[in-house]
Amino acid sequence: xxxxxxxxxxxxxxxxxxxxxxxxxxxxxxxxxxxxxxxxxxxxxxxxxxxxxxxxxxxxxxxxxxxxxxxxxxxxxxxxxxxxxxxxxxxxxxxxxxxxxxxxxxxxxxxxxxxxxxxxxxxxxxxxxxxxxxxxxxxxxxxxxxxxxxxxxxxxxxxxxxxxxxxxxxxxxxxxxxxxxxxxxxxxxxxxxxxxxxxxxxxxxxxxxxxxxxxxxxxxxxxxxxxxxxxxxxxxxxxxxxxxxxxxxxxxxxxxxxxxxxxxxxxxxxxxxxxxxxxxxxxxxxxxx
Numbered sequence: 001x002x003x004x005x006x007x008x009x010x011x012x013x014x015x016x017x018x019x020x021x022x023x024x025x026x027x028x029x030x031x032x033x034x035x036x037x038x039x040x041x042x043x044x045x046x047x048x049x050x051x052x053x054x055x056x057x058x059x060x061x062x063x064x065x066x067x068x069x070x071x072x073x074x075x076x077x078x079x080x081x082x083x084x085x086x087x088x089x090x091x092x093x094x095x096x097x098x099x100x101x102x103x104x105x106x107x108x109x110x111x112x113x114x115x116x117x118x119x120x121x122x123x124x125x126x127x128x129x130x131x132x133x134x135x136x137x138x139x140x141x142x143x144x145x146x147x148x149x150x151x152x153x154x155x156x157x158x159x160x161x162x163x164x165x166x167x168x169x170x171x172x173x174x175x176x177x178x179x180x181x182x183x184x185x186x187x188x189x190x191x192x193x194x195x196x197x198x199x200x201x202x203x204x205x206x207x208x209x210x211x212x213x214x215x216x217x218x219x220x221x222x223x224x225x226x227x228x229x230x231x232x233x234x235x236x237x238x239x240x241x242x243x244x245x246x247x248x249x250x251x252x253x254x255x256x257x258x259x260x261x262x263x264x265x266x267x268x269x270x271x272x273x274x275x276x277x278x279x280x281x282x283x284x285x286x287x288x289x
Contacts, residue, residue, distance in 0.1 A: 069147035070175065072099060078143035081136045084111045093134060093142070097122065101148050103178050105264050114264050120251055121181040124165050125149050130251035151176045153282065159243070159275055161259055163208060164285030166252070168243070168259065170274050178274075180265055183249050184208040185257040187287055206256050208283055213237040215279045220270065231258065233266045237281040243269070253287040 079096060082089045091109035097118045098104060102125075105114040116132040123130045126141040134142075151160040151169030153176075160169040163184050170178040185208035193200070217236040224231055232245030243259045245266030254260070261269070269275055 069150040072146060072148055074146055075143040079134070079139040081139045082111070082134050084116065084133050086110050090115065093119075096142050100142065100145060101177060101179050103180060103265065103268065105268070113262055117181045117249060117262050117265070121167055121179050122149075124167055124181065124251070125179065132251070149176060149179050152284070156280070158280035158282055161208070161243075161281065161283040162285050163210070163253070163283065163287050166288070168261065180261050181249055181251075182243075183246075183252065183254045183260040184283075184287065185255050186253045208241060208253075208255070208257050208259060209238060210283045210285070211238070213281045213283070215275050215277055215281060218275075218277065229256075232263050233270055234258070235269070235275045235279075238283075243275065243281070259283075 075096065079093055080089050082093060087109055090111050091107050094104045094107040094109070094115055097115070098107065100122070102118040102122050103114070104118045105112075119134055119138065120130045120132040122128075122142060123132070123138055126138075126145075128137050128141060149169075151162070151171050153160050153169070153171045153174070155174045157172050160171055161167075161182065161184065162169065166182055166184065168180040168182040169176050170180075185206040187205065187207050189205050215235050215237050219234050222233065224234070230247075231242065234242035234244035236242040241257050241259075243261060243266075245263035246255075246260040247263070248254065249260045249262055275281075
């Protein structure tokens with residue numbers, strides 16, 4: 001295990017500079033052994049090509065791929081526009097979200113946090129307004145889908161962060177298994193008091209840099225009060241930039257540079273070992289303007 005003194009300096013969820021001196025890192029970490037990061041093929045860094053398809057009530061924008069996505073059946077009994085109501089229809093919604101790969105914590109019929117996040121992820125993927133509420137267009141898109149969502153990567157095992165869609169894809173052996181709503185860096189410069197030492201001012205650009213990285217540090221134990229705010233069970237992949245749990249994952253880029261997911265989703269990532277040390281993390285695209 002590396003000592004804190006031997007690690008890159010971090011502040012909250014972004015690499016920053018301090019107006020009153022260097023930053024400090026006060027947390028427990030694990031370090032991966034040195035490996036060469038490689039994927040089965042070279043991955044482009046441009047935005048995925050898009051194709052437009054039209055349903056009876058909306059225009060849906062979907063990605064195009066070199067390989068065919070995994071097929072699913074359209075629902076024999078279409079979903080209803082439940083809004084955010086609890087009930088049996090929401091349990092059907094949750095089952096359909098899981099079938100398509102939009103992770104939810106439970107199929108209990110309660111329209112809770114992870115259901116709202118999964119609906120928002122689906123709306124982003126299908127090119128619909130990301131309201132987290134199931135309207136007619138969202139119900140139709142979910143009911144009539146005949147393929148599972150697919151990342152740009154169709155080989156290897158990695159986590160793919162699409163800044164253009166504000167989605168995280170978990171690709172296992174070339175197959176997109178899961179999709180999460182994420183919020184990446186806002187790309188708005190900031191100058192804020194250090195949360196641990198208000199006499200210091202943290203400054204930066206809130207950018208989630210594109211590129212191919214790997215998970216090289218992590219912190220398993222709950223919340224950590226970073227210099228730019230609290231982060232939950234982070235998986236670091238680019239200096240001070242991490243995928244981590246947060247209490248706020250809106251439908252737009254809002255972080256200081258990290259990739260936010262819900263805290264239940266972060267627990268699930270740890271429990272299912274979806275981002276072990278050394279996992280490639282590919283960040284691409286441009287944030288919506």
